Amino acid sequence: MPGRSRITRRQVLAGGAAAGVLVAFGGDKALARGLPRLPRLASNPFTLGVASGDPLPNGVVLWTRLAPDPLTADGGLAGAGNLEVGWEVARDESFRQVVKRGRAVAPADMAHSVHVDVRGLEPGREYRYRFTAGDWATPVARTRTAPAPNGALDRMTFAYSTCQKWEEGFYNAYAHMAEEDLDLVVFLGDYTYEYGIDPATGGVRGVQLPAGYADETVTLDRFRMRHALITGDWHSTFVNDVHPDFRDPASPVVATEILAPAVTSNGDGPVYGPYYGPMIQFNPHIKFFEGDRKGYVRCAVDRHLLQADLRYVERVGMHRAPIETFASFVVEDGHPGALPA
Secondary structure (H helix, E strand, C coil), rough: CCCCCCCHCCCCCCHHHHHHHEEEEHHHHHHCCCCCEEEEECCCCCCCEEEEEEEEEEEEEEEEEEECCCCCCCCCCCCCCEEEEEEEECCCCCCCCEEEEEEEECCCHCCCEEEEEECCCCCCEEHHHHHHHHCCEEECEEECCCCCCCCCEEEEEEEEEECCCCHHHHCCCHHCCCCCCEEEEEEECCCCCCCCCCCCCCCCHHHCHHHHCCCCCCCHHHHHHHHHHCCCCCEEEEEECCCCCCCCCCCCCCCEEECCCEEECCCCCCCCCHHHHHHHHCCCEEEECCCCEEEEEEEEEEEEEEEEEEEEEEECCCCCCEEEEEEEEEEECCEEEEECC
């Protein structure tokens, strides 16, 4: 996953400036072989940051996209063709101990996005990685491989979240999540929405966007623009005991489900709470309900129990709002059902 300061960097600065892209070729021999061109870029092409995921015991997938002007359909690279990108993986943040490096193609028909499937890494280990293009380099980011298939794992921490409608709030939850010492982050969706956004205000964010964002997202180019905007729906939090027969509250508890809140969707207004709140008394299997707070669930699991902390930001209509652990629940090994921590 990205480094602790990297998740927020994946947010795009709305209204980005013109790129002024220049492309230099990698020599006649390279062109003759049909190899990608070496980019010489007048402005930073890594405006969308980096990401990593799909961890295996021996590898991870690294991602970035070249887009000097990210809020346009071509990312500011119209006519640039395929471009070459460098990548490195190291044991340390200063990159004195590089363990893997290589070159990758950023294809024009994939909007110059890059997916590098890195293998040959050690299981259960943290690494640093970065990309380069021409004279530009991404910030250093953090990733971690999965544990060995049969290795001992004493404890694991992870977080998960849902619905992140860009125009309805700031991604405060991600900023706080990035500060956590987590082994894994899982996003459950909705990742993006197709609805038009008021380009004069950018919703609650108070920024101007290109006029095209007012249109419904129905084409590949529009989805690429929307993806650039957000970086990148039950929106409520539930803690439920699962019974084999919901009509009989006395039937045995067989499992527990903990639903994550939204990151931003529906903003700070009351939407689900007033509607579903009065129904909770008629559903005794529901141990906790919060209809409209935004944030994520942080979990720590070991051999004895799982603890889930419900982390809520104060609000999403304000940038860098504080966060709190509103409630915590545990599920003990061999004892189905959620208990207050």
